[in-house]
Amino acid sequence: MKKNILSKNFHYNNLIIELHPEVYKPAEDTFLLLESIQIKTGDNVLEIGTGCGIIALECASKEANVVCTDINPYAVALAKSNYKRNKSFIKGRFEVRKGDLFSTINDNEKFDVIIFNPPYLPTKKNDLVGGSGWFDIATNGGINGLRLTKRFIDGISKYLSNNGRAYFLFSSLSNKKDINLYISKSSLKAKIVSRYSFNDETIYVYCIYF
Secondary structure, eight states: OOOOOOSSEEEETTEEEEOOTTSOOOOHHHHHHHHHOOOOTTOEEEEESOTTSHHHHHHHHTTOEEEEEESOHHHHHHHHHHHHHTGGGOOSOEEEEESSTTTTSOTTOOEEEEEEOOOOBOOOGGGOOOTTSHHHHHHBOOTTSOHHHHHHHHHHHHHEEEEEEEEEEEETTSOHHHHHHHHHHTTOEEEEEEEEEETTEEEEEEEEEO
């Protein structure tokens, strides 16, 4: 599960991924998500909060057509750079858009797979790192850890194809009853497809669908 990411660049399968100090670095949660999502040739994929672009690029290397977004301008530039670096391995369409959650998605766009590694840590004001603020945006899940996850679940139905599936991460540091309530209110179904425990936390990958 763990990857040694100490240098500016690292390898994942055929991909060479460049990192940036203002962009969330792939960690256990990233690789758990990568190992959990199921991608088929020709799938239309949306990844929200793409960061360095590793998940989106891996999907595109499997012949999926990918749109990925991020609110962080450094992440948008980095994902575009990593696309150019790995273009020879990309077999599907690949597009990067700058925006918050579904704000850059058109009303008529539907996706077979939607992916989100949200900021899921319950966060108080004194937990914030400060500085440029981009690290906090990537990790600050609000008081209950579900601030952006709730907005994500609320928006899925509009953009998910009838037989599609959406994947996101959830931490045991948040309340599972809350996440189950959000999913129930959205009229979606859900199952946990994988999990990973370390220290005093377990992270789960949820798959939700109609």
